[in-house]
Amino acid sequence: MGYLSCNAESAIATCDPHFKKLKPPAAATKIRHFNYTDIVAAANGFSPDTFLGRGSHGRVYRATFDGGKLLAAVKTTKHNTASNIKCSSPAENEIEILSQVPSPRLVNLIGFSTDPNGNKLIVVEYMPNGSLHDLLHTTKKPPGWNRRVRLALQVAKAVRELHSSNPPVIHRDVKSSNVLIDQEWNARLGDFGLALRGHVEDVRVKCTPPAGTLGYLDPCYLAPEDLTAKSDVFSFGILLLEIISGRNAIDVNYSPPSVVDWAVPLIKLADYPGICDRRIPPPPEPAVVRLLAVLAARCVRSTAEKRPSMAEVVECLNLARKRIRASPIWKNLRRRVARVDSSVPVVAWEECDENDGVRIGKGESGKVSGVGYGSEPPNNNKVMRSKSSGSGYGSLRGSWVKMQAHQSEHGLGRRKVKLKQSKSMGVLQGSVLLHNNNNNNANNNDVVIGLEMGQFVLREERMVEKPLVN
Ligand SMILES: Nc1ncnc2c1ncn2[C@@H]1O[C@H](COP(=O)(O)OP(=O)(O)OP(=O)(O)O)[C@@H](O)[C@H]1O
Numbered sequence: 001m002g003y004l005s006c007n008a009e010s011a012i013a014t015c016d017p018h019f020k021k022l023k024p025p026a027a028a029t030k031i032r033h034f035n036y037t038d039i040v041a042a043a044n045g046f047s048p049d050t051f052l053g054r055g056s057h058g059r060v061y062r063a064t065f066d067g068g069k070l071l072a073a074v075k076t077t078k079h080n081t082a083s084n085i086k087c088s089s090p091a092e093n094e095i096e097i098l099s100q101v102p103s104p105r106l107v108n109l110i111g112f113s114t115d116p117n118g119n120k121l122i123v124v125e126y127m128p129n130g131s132l133h134d135l136l137h138t139t140k141k142p143p144g145w146n147r148r149v150r151l152a153l154q155v156a157k158a159v160r161e162l163h164s165s166n167p168p169v170i171h172r173d174v175k176s177s178n179v180l181i182d183q184e185w186n187a188r189l190g191d192f193g194l195a196l197r198g199h200v201e202d203v204r205v206k207c208t209p210p211a212g213t214l215g216y217l218d219p220c221y222l223a224p225e226d227l228t229a230k231s232d233v234f235s236f237g238i239l240l241l242e243i244i245s246g247r248n249a250i251d252v253n254y255s256p257p258s259v260v261d262w263a264v265p266l267i268k269l270a271d272y273p274g275i276c277d278r279r280i281p282p283p284p285e286p287a288v289v290r291l292l293a294v295l296a297a298r299c300v301r302s303t304a305e306k307r308p309s310m311a312e313v314v315e316c317l318n319l320a321r322k323r324i325r326a327s328p329i330w331k332n333l334r335r336r337v338a339r340v341d342s343s344v345p346v347v348a349w350e351e352c353d354e355n356d357g358v359r360i361g362k363g364e365s366g367k368v369s370g371v372g373y374g375s376e377p378p379n380n381n382k383v384m385r386s387k388s389s390g391s392g393y394g395s396l397r398g399s400w401v402k403m404q405a406h407q408s409e410h411g412l413g414r415r416k417v418k419l420k421q422s423k424s425m426g427v428l429q430g431s432v433l434l435h436n437n438n439n440n441n442a443n444n445n446d447v448v449i450g451l452e453m454g455q456f457v458l459r460e461e462r463m464v465e466k467p468l469v470n
Pocket of ligand 1: 073180
C-alpha cells in the first residue's frame with residue numbers, strides 16, 4: 001500500500017535481471033574513426049540493397065566491417081543549413097553524446113567518419129528488427145501485451161538512465177521511430193541528434209532552442225529555459241499511449257487526431273477498453289491496462305512538475321509487468337511451454353507472449369513494408385497503411401520542430417496532411433474512484449486506481465468500496 005515512488009535510480013546494474021543478460025555495449029570500447037573509403041566499401045557503395053531507411057537528417061545503410069565480423073548501421077547526414085543558430089550539427093551532437101553515455105539500452109556509437117563534402121557519417125550498432133514504430137504500426141501480427149509492457153519498460157529504463165547520468169542527458173526526441181529493436185528483441189533508444197547533456201542552468205542547455213517531433217513535443221517546452229527532464233516524460237507518455245492503443249501520435253483517421261486529445265478523455269471516463277489496440281486480445285489482467293493508461297495520462301499532464309519522474313515510470317511499469325506475469329493464463333502458458341521442451345530455458349520463453357512470432361515484412365530495399373490492419377479504427381474507415389514519412393522541419397514560436405506526417409491510404413487515395421501541435425489534457429477535475437470493471441476478478445491484491453482532485457494518483461492497495469477522499 002502507499003503511493004508509488006522509486007528510490008532505485010542507481011540500481012540498474014544490480015537489480016535488473018534484464019540488464020545482466022545484455023552484452024556490454026560496443027561503445028564501451030574505443031570510438032573508431034573510419035576512413036570514408038572504408039565506409040563506402042562496407043556499405044557496398046551505399047547501394048539499394050544496404051539501404052535501411054531515411055530520416056530527417058539523411059539516409060541509413062547497413063554496413064559490414066572487419067571482414068564480416070562487425071555489422072553496423074551508417075547514418076549519412078547533412079549539416080542543417082536551415083538553422084541560423086551557431087551550434088553543433090545533430091550529427092556532431094550525436095557523436096559527442098553517444099561517446100559519453102554508452103549503455104546496453106541505447107543504440108551505441110561505434111565510430112564516425114567525414115565525407116569529402118565535410119558531412120559527418122555516424123556508425124552505430126545495427127538493429128536487425130526495425131523500429132518500435134514498425135512493430136506497432138506495420139507488422140502483420142502486432143505484439144501482445146506482455147511484449148508491449150516489456151518494450152515500454154525497456155525504453156523507460158533507457159530514459160531513466162539518461163536522466164540519472166551526470167550530467168543528465170535529455171533526449172528531446174523520444175518517439176517510436178527512435179526506438180529500435182535489437183537481435184534479442186530488446187528495445188534500444190537511438191537518435192541522439194537533438195539530445196542535450198548538461199544541467200538545466202548550463203549555458204548550452206539554456207541557449208539551445210526547443211526542438212522535438214510534433215505529436216510528441218511537450219507543450220510546456222516553448223523556450224530554452226522551459227526544458228527539464230519532464231519534457232522527455234511527456235514524450236514517453238505519448239509513446240505509452242501509442243503502445244497501448246496501437247495508433248500513431250497524430251493520426252487523421254481518428255477524431256481527434258492527437259492521441260492525447262483522444263485518449264485522455266476516455267481515461268478520465270475509465271473507458272480503458274476504449275483505448276486498447278483492437279487488433280490484439282485484451283490483456284489477461286484488466287488491471288494492467290488501467291495501470292498503463294493512468295500512468296500515460298500522468299506523463300502527459302499539462303503541468304510539467306506534476307508529471308512523474310522516469311524512475312517512478314519504471315516502477316509503475318515494473319508493477320504492470322509483474323501483474324501480467326503473475327496472471328494464471330501467463331503462468332499456464334509458461335508451464336506448458338516448459339513441458340513441451342524442457343531443454344529450452346524458461347527465461348527465453350518468458351520473453352515471448354501470446355502474440356509472439358512477429359515478423360516484419362521487408363521490401364526489396366530491405367525497408368519494412370506496410371501491411372493492412374486486422375481491425376478497423378473508430379471511424380470505420382479501413383486503414384490499409386499508416387506509416388511515418390520522412391520528417392520535415394517547421395517553425396514553432398521561433399523554434400525548430402520535426403513534423404512527422406502520417407500518410408494514409410484512405411479511400412480518397414494517399415494524401416499528405418499538415419499537422420497541428422498536440423495539446424496536453426492531463427489535468428483532471430473532480431474526484432472519482434475507478435473500480436475494477438470486472439468484479440469477479442477482484443481479489444485482495446487488486447490494483448485500485450484513484451483519480452483525485454486535479455491529479456492522478458496511482459496506488460496499489462486492497463479493493464475498497466468507497467470513493468477516495470482528498
Ligand atoms: N541502427 C540502426 N539499425 C537498423 N536500422 C536503423 C538504424 N538506425 C536507423 N535505422 C532505420 O533507418 C531509418 C531512418 O532512421 P533515422 O534515425 O535516420 O530517422 P527516423 O528516426 O525514422 O526519423 P527522424 O530523423 O525524423 O527522427 C528508420 O527506418 C530506422 O528503422
